[in-house]
Amino acid sequence: MSLTDLTQILRTDSLSVSYFDQLALHNINISIPQNCITALIGPSGCGKSTLLRCFNRMNDLVPGVRVSGQIFLNETDVLDPRIDVVQLRRRVGMVFQKPNPFPKSIFQNVAWGARINGYQGDMAELVERCLRQAALWDEVKDKLSRPGDQLSGGQQQRLCIARTLAVEPEIILMDEPCSALDPIATGAVEELMEQLKTNYTIVIVTHNMQQAKRVSDLTACLMHDTQSFPGRRVGVIAEFSTTDKLFTNPSDPRTEAYITGRIG
């Protein structure tokens, strides 16, 4: 698989992010292809989540954030202050590290996003379809009116994925979606991602390199650039290539050191 053959859906152009006066990400150029799983790996605090939150402008909610450069979703400039952020976030969904279902029924958890976005179709059908896609339907079909926050952690996370699917995004951003889950639930979520790939583009942040290896097609390794910014913690993309290449034949020595466990 070559990077150039694929349709690029999301592209950043010299993206930099700073929190107050602290530069956090510097000169990020990355192209994310459609219907692929792209993993972002790297040591803690190197800005993986920050980068992810730029894609749907969730960073707007963090005080003191300044973003420069450009991000293109198809041909739309995501960072343009004139774009409709609400609309953007429907098109670029997000699954968080800690499962955060609403304290409402399972049905309402899935239906709410669709309803507030003005979904016109049959809500029961949509909820069933999304829960099936999230591989949760069989477990919850008899208790749709039970509170969503009383499910197990893995079920909650799949409910959050189902909720995201219900607004039919083009891209799903996942911020360490399995870090709060046990291996069995993790397996279920990973399998699910594999199935979702046919219809969605997935960008996943993970600390688990085995997971990146297992699920992703492409991997970007972010590192602290200690050479250009000595004594500071500024994240840059050390390497971005197919997962196979990055894990078997990394071209950047820092990547190699990281994936073999020598640093990070």
Added chain:
Amino acid sequence: MNNPGFDMATGFEKSPVYSLRRRKRERRNRIFRIVCLGSTMLGVFFLLTVMVAVLFRVIFPANDTRETMVSASQRLQQLADFFGRLLNNGPGIDPTEVGYKVGLAGTLWLLFFVVLLAVPVAVGAAVFLEEYCNDGKIRSIIQTNISNLAGVPSIVYGLLGLAIFQRGFGYSRLALGPCLLAGALTLSLLILPVILIATQEALRAIPKSMRYAALALGATRWQLIRDHLLPAAMPGILTGSILGISRAIGETAPLLMVGAAASLLKPPRGPFSRYTALPVEIYFNAKEPDPAYSTVAAGGILILLALLLCLNFSAITIRNRHRAKHSPKQARPANNI
């Protein structure tokens, strides 16, 4: 390595590194516990003293000659008649005939308008400060002012109400005159900070993750607030409202400033009627030199307390029912009040 030895106090081996001083720590713990218990008891003691004094005054009226022995059932009947009379009669010149009908009606009218005016404004302001206002500076200025307002003496609110609502800054067109609405507006101002601060606390207790979840689905701020934040904050809002209303129901001083009548023959019929309130009537009855009036005042206090208890009970019931249904497990505020 030295022998760790044996600590007689705890039955465990002595640590060479940690000086446990278990006995001393245990003693301090006990002392602190007693101090806390004492504080609680002191508070309860004074509350009970007030209650007992008022009850005593009602059960043994001042003009009651102890020699006239009555049976317990007769006494109960007398008490029932006494409270029935207090609730059914209006003011008059005979202390054995007067009642609180007009004041009670005035208080209920006032409460109705206070809830109607203060709760929406306070909740709206709290939502703005917590959810919409991004500018930290403006927010902290407003916040400081609100915290100060919560501590302003009620008589000051009375003066404010007098100047703004009753007199309309001196413009007769804006002036409401000494009417029920002027009183309700003044009391609303008084309890606004109480409800506002409680609502803010409730909103702050909601985890950020709930906001992120809703916004990441493409919700507007308003959709997030309406469907998730307000339901989750509802117990806190109700708690604040109970606190506020409890304060409003007993206030006398600001009402005296904005024209509550000492004695009124008819209950108010609308927001622009003349009015009086239960605590105002109690105040004027208590000032009377005739000891028969002090029994009437004590009876009024009991009615006020009963009303307060009813309101609190119903609000707590609503809150608990709501909390069981809506609130996320991790975001429950402390179960006080």
